[in-house]
Amino acid sequence: xxxxxxxxxxxxxxxxxxxxxxxxxxxxxxxxxxxxxxxxxxxxxxxxxxxxxxxxxxxxxxxxxxxxxxxxxxxxxxxxxxxxxxxxxxxxxxxxxxxxxxxxxxxxxxxxxxxxxxxxxxxxxxxxxxxxxxxxxxxxxxxxxxxxxxxxxxxxxxxxxxxxxxxxxxxxxxxxxxxxxxxxxxxxxxxxxxxxxxxxxxxxxxxxxxxxxxxxxxxxxxxxxxxxxxxxxxxxxxxxxxxxxxxxxxxxx
Amino acid sequence: xxxxxxxxxxxxxxxxxxxxxxxxxxxxxxxxxxxxxxxxxxxxxxxxxxxxxxxxxxxxxxxxxxxxxxxxxxxxxxxxxxxxxxxxxxxxxxxxxxxxxxxxxxxxxxxxxxxxxxxxxxxxxxxxxxxxxxxxxxxxxxxxxxxxxxxxxxxxxxxxxxxxxxxxxxxxxxxxxxxxxxxxxxxxxxxxxxxxxxxxxxxxxxxxxxxxxxxxxxxxxxxxxxxxxxxxxxxxxxxxxxxxxxxxxxxxx
DNA sequence: CGGGCCTTTGACGCTTCTCAACGACAGTGG
DNA sequence: CCACTGTCGTTGAGAAGCGTCAAAGGCCCG
Numbered sequence: 001x002x003x004x005x006x007x008x009x010x011x012x013x014x015x016x017x018x019x020x021x022x023x024x025x026x027x028x029x030x031x032x033x034x035x036x037x038x039x040x041x042x043x044x045x046x047x048x049x050x051x052x053x054x055x056x057x058x059x060x061x062x063x064x065x066x067x068x069x070x071x072x073x074x075x076x077x078x079x080x081x082x083x084x085x086x087x088x089x090x091x092x093x094x095x096x097x098x099x100x101x102x103x104x105x106x107x108x109x110x111x112x113x114x115x116x117x118x119x120x121x122x123x124x125x126x127x128x129x130x131x132x133x134x135x136x137x138x139x140x141x142x143x144x145x146x147x148x149x150x151x152x153x154x155x156x157x158x159x160x161x162x163x164x165x166x167x168x169x170x171x172x173x174x175x176x177x178x179x180x181x182x183x184x185x186x187x188x189x190x191x192x193x194x195x196x197x198x199x200x201x202x203x204x205x206x207x208x209x210x211x212x213x214x215x216x217x218x219x220x221x222x223x224x225x226x227x228x229x230x231x232x233x234x235x236x237x238x239x240x241x242x243x244x245x246x247x248x249x250x251x252x253x
Numbered sequence: 254x255x256x257x258x259x260x261x262x263x264x265x266x267x268x269x270x271x272x273x274x275x276x277x278x279x280x281x282x283x284x285x286x287x288x289x290x291x292x293x294x295x296x297x298x299x300x301x302x303x304x305x306x307x308x309x310x311x312x313x314x315x316x317x318x319x320x321x322x323x324x325x326x327x328x329x330x331x332x333x334x335x336x337x338x339x340x341x342x343x344x345x346x347x348x349x350x351x352x353x354x355x356x357x358x359x360x361x362x363x364x365x366x367x368x369x370x371x372x373x374x375x376x377x378x379x380x381x382x383x384x385x386x387x388x389x390x391x392x393x394x395x396x397x398x399x400x401x402x403x404x405x406x407x408x409x410x411x412x413x414x415x416x417x418x419x420x421x422x423x424x425x426x427x428x429x430x431x432x433x434x435x436x437x438x439x440x441x442x443x444x445x446x447x448x449x450x451x452x453x454x455x456x457x458x459x460x461x462x463x464x465x466x467x468x469x470x471x472x473x474x475x476x477x478x479x480x481x482x483x484x485x486x487x488x489x490x491x492x493x494x495x496x497x498x499x500x501x502x503x504x505x506x
Numbered sequence: 507c508g509g510g511c512c513t514t515t516g517a518c519g520c521t522t523c524t525c526a527a528c529g530a531c532a533g534t535g536g
Numbered sequence: 537c538c539a540c541t542g543t544c545g546t547t548g549a550g551a552a553g554c555g556t557c558a559a560a561g562g563c564c565c566g
Contacts, residue, residue, distance in 0.1 A: 076404065079493050084411050086404055098404065100397025106404060126390065130383045137379065143396060144353025150403050151329065151339055151351065151359060157410045158337050158454035159555095161521065193545065201411035203523055208546055224531080224545080240332050412523095415554070446513065456555050461514055477513080477563070 015039040024092035024180065025066055026120070026142060030134045038135060041124040044068075045117050054095065054109040054117065061099035063119045067091045070115025071190035074098065074107040075198075085199035087149065088112075088191060090176050094142050096122075112190040157201050165200045166210035167238035170220065174229060185232060189225040214238075268292040277345035277433060278319055279373070279395060283387040290381050291388060296372040297321075307348065307362040307370065314352035316372045320344045323368025324443035327351060327360040328451075338452035340402065341365075341444060343429050347395050349375075365443040410454050418453045419463035420491035423473065427482060438485060442478040467491075 016027045016039045027035050043063075048054070054065050057077065065072075072089040076098075086107050089095045099105040129136040156168045178184035189196075193211075197204040214220045219235050221228035229235055269280045269292045280288050296316075301307070307318050310330065318325075325342040329351075339360050342348045352358040382389040409421045431437035442449075446464075450457040467473045472488050474481035482488055 076408065078408070082412065084408055086407060097397065097400060100393055101399075101401040102397070103394075106401065126386075126393070130386060130389055133379075133383055136383055136389075140353055140379070141356075144350065144355070146354075147350060147400060147403070148354040148359065150400070150407070154339060154403070154407060154410070155329065155331070155337055157407070158451070159335065192543095198411070204544095205524085205546080206522060209522095212546075445511095457512095458514080458556085459554060462554095465514075 016042065019068065021066075021068065021092040021180065026094075026135070026138055028138055028141075030132065030138060034132045034135060037128050037132065038125075041121055041128065043119040043121070045119055048111045048115045048117055050111055050113055052111045054111075055099075055105045056108045057105055059099075059105045061096065061103050061105065061122055063121050064094055064096040064125065065109065065120070066094055066118045068116040068118060070111060070113040070117075072109050072111055072115065073191060073195055073199075074109050076107045083198045085191075085195055087146075087153065088173075088195075088199065091180050093149075093176075094146055097143060097146055100143075112195070153199075162200075162202055162206045163210050163213065164238065165202065166196075166207060166214070167219075167235055169196065169200060170214075170227065170229070171235055171239040174232070174235075185229040187227060189227060269295065272321065274319075274321065274345040274433065279347075279388070279391055281391055281394075283385065283391060287385045287388060290385065291378075294374055294377040294381065296374070298370050298372055301364045301368050301370055303364055303366055305364045307364075308352075308358045309361045310358055312352075312358045314349065314356050314358065314375055316374050317347055317349040317378065318362065318373070319347055319371045321369040321371060323364060323366040323370075325362050325364055325368065326444060326448055326452075327362050329360045336451050338444075338448055340406065341426075341448075341452065344433050346402075346429075347399055350396060350399055353396075365448070406452075415453075415455055415459050416463050416466065417491065418455065419449075419460060419467070420472075420488055422449065422453060423467075423480065423482070424488055424492040427485070427488075438482040440480055442480060 016022055016025070016035055017032070019025070019027075022028065027038060030038070048070070054072070067089060069091055071091075072095055074086045074089065074095065076084050076086055078084060086098070089109075095109050096105070098107045125139070129139050152172060156165045156172075160168065173187070173189075174184045177187050191199075193207050194204045197207045200207065202210075211220070211222055214235075215222045217234075219229070219231045219238070221230055269275055269278070269288055270285070272278070272280075275281065280291060283291070301323075307325070308315075320342060322344050324344075325348055327339045327342065327348065329337050329339055331337060339351070342362075348362050349358070351360045378392070382392050405425060409418045409425075413421070426440070426442075427437045430440050444452075446460050447457045450460045453460065455463075464473070464475055467488075468475050470487075472482070472484045472491070474483055
């Protein structure tokens with residue numbers, strides 16, 4: 001009783017003011033006194049276990065969520081029971097916006113790893129956002145960024161072939177890790193090949209083959225879910241230009 | 254000079270209070286006195302010609318737009334110059350949210366037909382939304398609906414084959430026309446086959462073949478861009494279940 | 507009435523899906 | 537400590553859907 005896990009308490013006690021994600025999350029750009037108001041409504045939850053859900057399809061919109069660490073996927077289930085992965089969510093990226101339209105969630109949000117999550121009651125967030133222009137502004141910005149990621153996602157799916165989608169996926173993930181201050185070249189994929197397939201609109205075998213091919217070409221090094229990007233320039237090239245083009249002589253020519 | 258086109262003036266003078274889209278647009282659910290505040294900032298523009306753009310990629314976010322009639326597409330251009338149609342926008346659906354994240358537009362918004370547009374200066378909208386909780390609420394709702402349409406779009410692209418995507422597209426369009434009080438079974442497509450292809454992630458020839466096939470099966474009647482949905486139940490079935498399944502005996506069995 | 511754009515249709519090749527089996531790895535229990 | 541079992545990932549072979557190229561027909565607008 002007297003000694004709960006040290007790390008958890010430390011994390012939980014720290015408010016937004018001490019959070020390393022502060023500048024990427026809702027608090028970005030709002031001043032200290034305003035921050036306190038936001039902080040007051042944020043609930044910091046105990047770790048969420050891998051596979052746990054923050055909400056399910058049909059649940060009423062009660063809160064939006066942000067992971068402080070770990071990763072989530074949001075999934076919509078088609079009528080035939082097939083999973084469609086709508087998005088992956090790294091620390092600092094808002095989760096739960098799928099309920100903004102109808103007031104109930106369209107997706108479910110599943111933890112891909114053990115994760116610590118901040119829960120922001122939505123009504124209260126809307127209320128104080130109305131009082132704090134900078135928070136309102138930031139809320140819209142964060143929503144907009146989420147829309148932007150969805151559009152990037154769309155861009156991966158339309159008229160791109162498998163290898164290109166996979167390069168784009170790795171490249172995007174790499175950028176997002178860089179953004180939150182982690183290594184952009186070495187990381188562990190929090191999601192399975194199947195999740196990636198359902199995200200990219202491919203068969204999981206195709207994803208696996210694509211990874212293998214990138215490894216054979218020396219672009220990445222794979223060990224299960226560990227990825228090491230050996231040739232970021234080439235990955236970038238594969239992601240942004242047609243694949244059939246022959247490899248360039250020099251990296252930047 | 255003294256007599257401008259009658260219809261335009263009539264439309265322009267009518268404020269939100271007299272607009273048939275009132276309940277689908279930003280004013281939904283807000284009271285008459287509040288409506289006036291919103292109305293005061295809305296600029297109603299002269300008709301926009303087919304092919305005209307409301308904004309281009311890189312433009313600063315100055316306003317969001319709603320068509321009162323006509324239709325728009327939002328397009329993002331890939332580095333290779335290929336068009337990707339991000340969305341189609343019917344009357345009452347907000348246009349311009351792609352700039353929420355970064356403050357500059359990612360897409361361009363092109364009129365597919367001659368159209369009348371309301372332009373809502375974004376800063377002013379944010380300001381009065383902070384003062385009017387019901388408007389703030391509705392703004393978030395409308396943004397959420399837009400996110401929802403994007404997710405529906407995503408759902409069309411992932412692991413669905415051509416015929417299914419096309420059925421889904423027609424079905425969704427039909428629903429949206431119904432929503433704005435137009436016929437759900439007979440309408441003129443405002444966009445070209447190529448636009449549809451770029452929206453569905455298919456080759457335009459594949460779209461054309463898909464339409465032809467639906468016509469051969471008696472599901473729709475085609476005459477250029479005029480569509481008549483003869484068998485909505487079957488269209489619905491094609492859109493929501495696997496295509497390979499043999500046709501059902503009765504409509505609801 | 508002419509021109510250009512949009513749409514349709516055909517034939518062929520390739521990417522990717524499907525089905526199937528095997529291999530790697532981690533957690534579990536003996 | 538090791539065998540066991542289930543999940544996950546890899547690899548192979550064959551089929552099929554779709555993209556590509558090509559050409560002709562139709563519609564709208566000037």
